[in-house]
Amino acid sequence: MSSSFGERYSYFKQVLSPIWLFKSEKELQLAKEIVNTPGVPNERVSVADVKWARTLYASAFHPDTGQVNPLIGRMSFQIPGNTIVTALMLTFYRSPLQQVSMQFINQSFMAFCNYTNRNAQAPLSNQQVLLGYLSATGTAVGVSFQLSRVAAKATNPLMAKLVPFVAVCAGNMVNVPLMRQQDFLEGIPVNDSPLEQGGGSNRLGQSRQLGVMCLAQVVATRISAAIPIMVLPPLVMNYLNKSAERRNIQVHKKSFGRPLWVLFEASLIGVCTYMVLPLAVALFPQHSSISIDKLERPLHRQIKETHPNVQVVYYNKGL
Structure with missing residues (x-):
């Protein structure tokens, strides 16, 4: 996700929308399948489908485990x-x-x-x-x-x-x-x-x-x-x-x-x-x-020793 504040705001405004609470189990699993499918969008899955799937996935699934979170x-x-x-x-x-x-x-x-x-x-x-x-x-x-x-x-x-x-x-x-x-x-x-x-x-x-x-x-x-x-x-x-x-x-x-x-x-x-x-x-x-x-x-020395080609690392802040 982009580090731009405007894009993050637009993203969370969609993800936090309560409308996603009314999606069925079938729609949740479909969203997960699309998110985990490589090579999308393609002839069968449009750009709009991918955007819908990623937003629904982010609103309901845990980003690390890939499991559906409890509703609350x-x-x-x-x-x-x-x-x-x-x-x-x-x-x-x-x-x-x-x-x-x-x-x-x-x-x-x-x-x-x-x-x-x-x-x-x-x-x-x-x-x-x-x-x-x-x-x-x-x-x-x-x-x-x-x-x-x-x-x-x-x-x-x-x-x-x-x-x-x-x-x-x-x-x-x-x-x-x-x-x-x-x-x-x-x-x-x-x-x-x-x-x-x-x-x-x-x-x-x-x-x-x-x-x-x-x-x-x-x-x-x-x-x-x-x-x-x-x-x-x-x-x-x-x-x-x-x-x-x-x-x-x-x-x-x-x-x-x-x-x-x-x-x-x-x-x-x-x-x-x-x-x-x-x-x-x-x-x-x-x-x-x-x-x-x-x-x-x-940690810097450890990464240099085990992965000398790595210059940047990535992390999840959590919410």
């Missing part, structure tokens, strides 16, 4: 999934119990997505997965609980609405490194050719330097996505609520007012997620390359 962990589920979870967090935030429950749901969803889209070349043990999940959930729940107590004493109701955002950021800073701890403990694999869909390459070693850099980029991506999705809707709803109060419109006291208010906020979150998520994911390339001269010295 698919790229095409990220927009509706994040919309639902964020709407829950921004709706049920008034009590510590609600905060704790929603952060538990959010971190469970994030942990599952992290595990599903992990770098399969650096597998985690069940103990490591459990540690990452419990640590991230505990951090987000703890931060949420403490901040909710502080926000309860604040005069501005907007403070309570922003508690989930801070808790999510804290949880991501723990969730991502722990769920992908192999990346900085042992490094991420580097290969002699691009990790293309349906293709193969030879592993040349593992780079801890790249592992740390990729984890930082993933955390930055998650926080960048959370800022407009979890901050903008509360600001807009707070403004609308104050405007309604100035006009003496008691929307929350009407029998139909509260559901409509929640539905409008959920729709606003959905629009923000649809617009922002592809931008955030496109900030850094998923598949990239680097000169071996920029790798740590031990």
